[in-house]
């Protein structure tokens with residue numbers, strides 16, 4: 278295969294994908310955000326497009342903007358969305374019959390969660406309301422015009438920085454009401470809670486349901502959200518749910534009788550199945566519809582007749598939509614969802630449903646990021662082909678599923694092999710083992726620029742869902758509760774052995790990389806075996822003690838991933854930390870992390886780098902300036918990541934290019 282016909286790292290700027298799918302009531306049209314990568318700003322931008330059932334595409338908005346958060350009005354005549362075209366994010370509206378568009382707000386911070394009332398007269402939305410920060414100290418004696426250093430920053434909140442959001446400012450997210458005619462939004466909530474979960478109106482418009490964590494100790498009980506009811510007439514807020522555990526995504530049925538929501542009883546483990554609950558709003562009687570599913574439901578939409586719900590959940594690396602009636606068994610509709618996580622092959626998708634039951638969803642294929650798909654008449658139809666222009670003439674890696682037994686206990690584990698373009702089974706290839714993070718997430722047969730680029734460089738790429746991954750049920754995910762890393766290491770090694778046994782891998786040319794939880798496991802691997810020629814450990818946790826005390830979401834991590842606080846169980850923390858095994862490492866190991874990663878802070882990578890230096894192991898550190906945990910979010914950072922990983926591996930290939 279000619280090199281020009283395979284994927285090159287700069288091609289990531291040509292990728293597009295669909296998001297924010299909104300289907301019209303009659304199912305004839307789907308509005309969606311067509312995301313694209315802007316090579317000048319190095320950012321993902323997006324405009325609204327419309328696609329009909331026969332695949333006819335029309336632009337709805339245009340311009341180099343970030344447009345998102347789209348919500349089609351109940352009568353399908355207007356489209357509300359958030360756009361940054363005036364310089365900062367504002368609510369905009371388009372009247373679809375005339376194409377007239379208006380900026381509806383002049384807000385000082387970014388709006389989110391646009392939610393139409395059933396009569397189309399109002400939009401509820403949320404916005405952060407800053408509070409005045411008064412530093413406890415002010416310096417005396419500054420002469421007029423003097424240029425002193427920036428003032429010291431005083432912090433006293435539990436959450437003082439968030440990955441991807443930077444250092445926090447004092448204040449809370451509040452709920453607002455905007456007339457669909459525009460004008461001044463009215464603030465509905467004022468208290469010292471983040472009223473920031475999903476919202477749903479009662480059908481008569483008198484109440485607004487929302488989810489939030491409004492417990493006094495909410496900062497240290499990070500997953501204990503509940504559903505609340507806001508009375509528009511009085512401003513009164515009352516709790517609808519009250520259990521220990523998350524309750525979110527409230528959704529009132531079209532006939533106004535029921536409230537559906539998602540949640541689980543918090544048993545303090547690393548994972549519980551998220552179930553669908555339905556409450557009869559007059560009797561208060563509540564039932565779980567998915568207690569027997571043994572999968573986590575990620576989203577739901579009511580059937581137009583209020584007789585059941587369409588639900589989305591991950592299953593063995595794929596994402597499904599099923600119809601779950603209020604009484605009786607679920608009916609599977611499609612398993613073709615995915616494609617929104619275009620860097621690595623995580624499950625990531627969304628769907629919407631028309632009144633007649635036509636389902637639109639993000640259509641996944643291993644060789645394309647998310648397109649718009651439709652499920653109608655029992656069939657799946659791919660409505661858009663957003664990347665055929667950029668990728669259609671390229672030879673991409675074929676992705677093949679395989680199952681194998683883990684050497685630890687014979688457990689069945691699922692994985693995928695991505696074959697280099699022009700693959701010949703009679704030749705021997707180098708292998709890259711690529712490991713996902715989470716750790717409770719799932720990879721699947723979805724497009725991933727990183728996997729495709731390693732394959733385009735000539736590697737057979739192997740990725741699996743080791744024990745602890747989601748999409749296989751509660752027992753599988755809980756296997757690593759207080760036990761990570763553990764036999765997931767054996768699962769990974771068994772995958773390598775299984776693929777070697779197929780006969781086309783050069784056993785001397787094994788490489789390993791992984792990010793975040795996958796960084797933990799790749800560092801664990803080099804501390805436990807020397808069978809890999811080189812490794813790249815991306816954005817890892819190296820030392821659980823320091824991770825819990827530097828990561829943004831620390832009240833969660835110490836509580837759900839460990840039996841005690843770090844100082845109460847030093848031995849347990851260190852026994853599970855890759856740093857404890859650095860003395861065994863001989864594999865050349867490079868670190869790669871964003872400097873603004875507040876999830877797995879770069880200090881984790883620095884510890885390993887310095888330890889490897891002290892050990893005399895070949896190492897290097899790649900720091901990506903300003904990049905948060907999601908390194909891939911700026912296309913050039915995704916390019917840097919892949920180019921550095923491939924470069925590091927090439928240094929240790931037998932027939933390698935001359936080292937510069």
Ligand SMILES: CSCC[C@H](NC=O)C(=O)N[C@@H](C)C(=O)N[C@@H](CO)C(=O)O
Pocket residue numbers: 713714715716717718792793794795830833876877906907
């Ligand atoms: C309820 S927060 C749990 C942590 C969170 N899990 C979801 O992915 C997380 O951020 N984990 C990181 C340590 C991690 O491994 N992230 C993965 C997957 O998102 C990554 O590849 O970045």
